[in-house]
Amino acid sequence: MQAVILAAGEGKRVRPLTWSRPKAMIPVANRPIIAYTIDALIKNGIRDIIVVVGYRKEQVTRFLNQLDLPIEVVVQEKQLGTAHALLQAKSRVKGDFLLLPGDNYIDAQSVAKIKDVKNAMLIKEHPSPSNFGVVTIREGRVESIVEKPEHAPSFQVSTGIYSLNKDFFRYIRGNDITDAISAMIESGTGISAVTAEDWQDAIYPWDLLKLNQRLLKHLPAAREGTSSRHATIHGPVQIGKGTTIGPNTVISGPVIIGNDCTIGPNCCVLPNTSIGSRVSIEPLSLIGDAIVMDDTTFASHSRIVDSVIGERCRLADHTSTGTASGILEIEETPIRSQFGAILGDNVTSGPFARLRNCIIGNNVILEGNRDVISRIIPDGSLVI
Incomplete structure (x- = not known):
């Protein structure tokens, strides 16, 4: 056939x-x-x-x-x-x-x-x-x-x-x-x-999070990277080649991490998280229920949950995403939604940016200390 x-x-x-x-x-x-x-x-x-x-x-x-x-x-x-x-x-x-x-x-x-x-x-x-x-x-x-x-x-x-x-x-x-x-x-x-x-x-893009959770359910554990003996890893966790897990970092599976990533020290990766390759998560950051694509960087004290983050994003310290409900207009139709944030590729945020139930387009620059709630920001925008 x-x-x-x-x-x-x-x-x-x-x-x-x-x-x-x-x-x-x-x-x-x-x-x-x-x-x-x-x-x-x-x-x-x-x-x-x-x-x-x-x-x-x-x-x-x-x-x-x-x-x-x-x-x-x-x-x-x-x-x-x-x-x-x-x-x-x-x-x-x-x-x-x-x-x-x-x-x-x-x-x-x-x-x-x-x-x-x-x-x-x-x-x-x-x-x-x-x-x-x-x-x-x-x-x-x-x-x-x-x-x-x-x-x-x-x-x-x-x-x-x-x-x-x-x-x-x-x-x-x-x-x-x-x-x-x-x-x-x-x-x-x-x-x-x-x-x-x-x-x-x-x-819709936030539906990818449920699909990610479904596919991680049967994830077999496999560790090819390097983990500090002071890191805590439990549950099914895959760690790719060349990836380094710093001391006092806690990872709770199911979690998959790609190649050549740097995570920690003092970070937390919660279940149902997929992290691509060459991703950097700086100290005192938390990632959970998320899809993170390749070559993205999170500065210290970031909190990213219930979100999809595109490639080559640069999120400054204290950037946070959090689940909220709202109505977004997709293809000229109002859609009720509940998630953290969807970021396209090459998004840059300043310190203390707070994102809730929002879609941020590609090549967007968010200045620091900004709240974006239940909005769609078009590609190439500067949010000041």
Whole structure:
């Protein structure tokens, strides 16, 4: 069996994190999201994989070339929709195939449940169904699918994962997979509904924190760096090569730390934290429930919780993020949110900056002693 992974989109609702990378390449638990999709396929013996790339295609291609797999890459030159992306792979598809999004997490057990079912959709109950294609089911078959309805008829949603045959291409008339699935149903071709075991999409950037927590649950401990004998490390913790953990630093797993980091002395890393490579955390700082990307520096007395921090950020001493509730406008839609902060790449903060329930764009400079609460700061801004 073949698999087609769609990894051509940007992921606009996850901005500013997709300014410099496609959504499929956002690191969660220090691996790109697409890596988990590929893992699920390999565990099911599926190695004939086609990946459709588009936005920032070089990054996806570079990552795929590092894998010990003969993955075929095709390009969607313009991001015109999911069905249009699938059409780019039409000439490579031989027969039965799985269709999967490259920017969702799916587990191997779910793939096992659907891979041998002809014409099937993987579904899952979701508390916010209006963000997805909402499905109605009758006697194990999909009766209808409505994309992002204002009033959802059910809590069952499509995961975007399908088991299909090459005949499916004849139902594609527009640019979206949902329309093609609806045309398939209207033609009288039945689509089985298969319930996923474990699936998650990150619709908004703060959703990445829940995904990170989920993926760290099964983290095996591994320590390749150097830890002071006066440091305290307990629970599942991975420490990369060249990383130094200073004295009196406490790390409580699950935590993953990349290569060549400097943490401490006198720091605290709390559970559900992913720290990339070449990250520096200076003394008397605390990091918890967070995703920290590569080459970022936290000066002393920082407190970063419930937050996603992009690459090459420079946060001055006493910078703090803390969980708060608010309403943010994402893609012209008011969205209720609750988290600390989302920082794009190359953000610089002055001392005593305080961030709550806010999204800070790329290349933003925050002067010291500033409060940013329930706001979105555009790329390139200077906050004084």
